[in-house]
Amino acid sequence: MALVNQPRPAGQHTVRRHNSALVLGAVVESPGMSRAGVAARTGLAKATVSSLVDRLVAAGLLAETGPQARSGRGRRGTGLSLSPSGPHGLGVEIGVDYLATCLVDLTGEVHALRIRPGDNRAASVARVLARVTRAVRTAFADAQRRGVPVGGVGVAVPGLVEAATGLLRVAPNLGWRDVDVRAEVRRRLGLGDLPVLVGNEADFAALAELWCGGHPDLRDFLHVSGEIGIGAGLVVDGTLFRGVRGFGGEIGHVCVDPVGPECACGARGCLERLAGQEWILRAAGVWDGVGPLRPPAALLDELVDRLTAEDGRALRAVRGAGRSLGIGVSAVLNAVDVPTVVLGGSYARLERWLRPSLQNELDRRVVSAAWSRVEVLGATLGTEAAVRGAAGAVLHEIIIDPDPYVSTVLPG
Amino acid sequence: MALVNQPRPAGQHTVRRHNSALVLGAVVESPGMSRAGVAARTGLAKATVSSLVDRLVAAGLLAETGPQARSGRGRRGTGLSLSPSGPHGLGVEIGVDYLATCLVDLTGEVHALRIRPGDNRAASVARVLARVTRAVRTAFADAQRRGVPVGGVGVAVPGLVEAATGLLRVAPNLGWRDVDVRAEVRRRLGLGDLPVLVGNEADFAALAELWCGGHPDLRDFLHVSGEIGIGAGLVVDGTLFRGVRGFGGEIGHVCVDPVGPECACGARGCLERLAGQEWILRAAGVWDGVGPLRPPAALLDELVDRLTAEDGRALRAVRGAGRSLGIGVSAVLNAVDVPTVVLGGSYARLERWLRPSLQNELDRRVVSAAWSRVEVLGATLGTEAAVRGAAGAVLHEIIIDPDPYVSTVLPG
């Protein structure tokens, strides 16, 4: 919660703010709970919970779902859950060859997902931002048509974003440098006070897996996504750990083999060169390495086909990538201690074949694996993970600390 | 602050607790400040500050240092600072070949530092713990003689400690496994409710550098200490980042060269084998690599002598170590984004000679270095860093959240 690491004085309003989040959090964890249940769970008095719930209902965050179906005697509680007509998160993803937008409601449901293909590498920054503006306008219209408010805009970009400012420092695959995406989006759309979050695509994908993924109770993990580069999102205690300035997760250039092939970064044997999508496809013989890269999805399909058919070359290639990945990831795990690795991006589809050699390296190299094995999981969300995460991040901010949003909705 | 990540209901007492920490924190950052100054700085009302300060003074945490010497008219404020007779932290370090204890007061001053040589590798766990017990008893007596209370005990151990439980999972150089150091110390000393913290030696050393080191405004860094192994302590935003369970910082086995020499861990080319103390001393020709290792301090002296004399072999050895360190550390920095590296342990003395090759690798390999160079600093505390950190950690807990301590001292 924001109110504590910031050295701000606390007053009664702070208490209410904290407890609002507490109540909301209880409902998030156990949807359908009654006011009395929330009181029991949080330790707050019933009177307090009633007062807070009323406020959250008035703001459109919570909704009463009618009397609970419960056996035993006594009055039935009125169920509470996150309101599907409450604020929606508007997510945008600026991909290398597409632009995606979507709306996500408080229950995690995705609406109005739109994906617009188009090479963003070839166009100028201004041109791409104009596209983004149009896409976001359309998404706002979607929200209006559905009659729901937009709680904020989340923008996923394939590059390094400075956490404090929202400044995109560099996006290699887009050819961008020092673009103030947050300010540009704000200015072009005239969003007023609406929150605009800008973050790394891999980080948002990790968060999506945390919030909407298929692994319950997953709170601590390293989400490794193999795309053109290799990005990692570190989630600790249900929170993304971005490092000091937000440039963390760049594991693509961990040294895996000092005498390996040269990398664009100048070093040799970087993880990206030995376990990146491109290398796997080449080593598997799926792609000849010359000419423009065909749509990666198609190539990946072919690779999966060959793996399923137990093609020796493909199997060897993926096994090798798993080994390299194991060496690189174990370095990170030893440094930051996370018990789980989630394979995302294109790795998700290769999980079955990557896992053996990856797990083997992790078992050997991670110090704590001796008494607590590193768990390797496949991501459950597909390519939409990043947009969903971007939209979800907006909602997460509201759920973690609902008072600012409530204040904008309610008078006073 | 503890009260927030834990989903506990907040009440008026929570506000007071938070603001107590706020006031204390303001005085820590600007010793000698007056009540009015604290009010201005924190944003609290003067009345509130007065009330809180009175409480903290009564508990012995703050002390009035008399009227401020200040020019200009108006009544002079009464200076406030951390009380040197307030609670002291009692630090213990269980080293491989020594046992150290000390007392640290709230101002960071070290008292009653005692170092007892003795091989803890040869003795049984119970025997070593008995030694620890005696040493701590003596330190308690030191405190009593000085007439100051002990706020808690911090224990530094050369191994992996599970954060949640204080369980020492493994200490390779001590030959320990699964020792509940916290419970043992509690039981043997009958400490009642007194806080007992157990942590990794490298982590505590990093914290000592943060709290008492010679680099002001150092809040985010990776503290790398070269001893028998290579340990790292990651400090982000003035807080140690231990990872989920506390096993972070094990960078000794990052892969630096897959075709390098074999390591005890089974892998090849681990950082520890290429930049560890032992390897440097051997490559420099200071140690022949056979027979029992002489006291490392003496060997290190010799190495520094040769480096000062510009001995080619020694220079090459250290340069190589710096390069390896750079490869390993850059992997960590890319993953977690920290702008500064502090060279501690035996590396501190070699900083001058390690730095060029280390910095060179970091410049090349750390992605964010392109627009923000990684800073390399030498640690300013010597071998006592870990004990001081252990003692300091106890005090840090009190300063971060003084209310629990205040409650034990004051009635009500």
Place this chain on the structure above:
DNA sequence: GTTCTAAGTTCAGTGCCCGAACGATTAGCC
């Protein structure tokens, strides 16, 4: 229909922060 149990609301009580007013202390100036 009565009784029992649980949910949710109302209300007086308490703790804490805040702003304003007030007493205390010091420098500058006539």
Place this chain on the structure above:
DNA sequence: GGCTAATCGTTCGGGCACTGAACTTAGAAC
């Protein structure tokens, strides 16, 4: 020396948020 202005620290009434207990509402069991 006495007056003024500025600053520090304390005192006091007011308001806000949580609490516990009493009360109302609602449903099930007998």
